[in-house]
Amino acid sequence: MITKDMIITDIIKENPKAVQILMGNGMGCLGCPSAQSESLEQAAQIHGLDLEKLLEELNG
Numbered sequence: 001m002i003t004k005d006m007i008i009t010d011i012i013k014e015n016p017k018a019v020q021i022l023m024g025n026g027m028g029c030l031g032c033p034s035a036q037s038e039s040l041e042q043a044a045q046i047h048g049l050d051l052e053k054l055l056e057e058l059n060g
Helices: 008-014 018-024 040-047 049-060
Strands: none
Touching: 008 018, 008 040, 018 049, 040 049
16 A cells, blocks of 8 residues: 555555556656655645545555
C-alpha cells in the first residue's frame, strides 16, 4: 500500500503504473533529484494536488 510518507522513487519501484498516474496528475519530473528525497505528501503540496485523490488512484 502506498502512503503519503513514501518517497516518490519508492512508490515507482512498488507500483510501475505509478509513473503514468503521477505524470497524468502533473508530476512531470519523476527522475529529478527531488524525487529521490521528496515524499508523496510534499510533492502533492508543491504541485497543488489533492493528496487523498492521488492516494486513491495509486492504491486503486
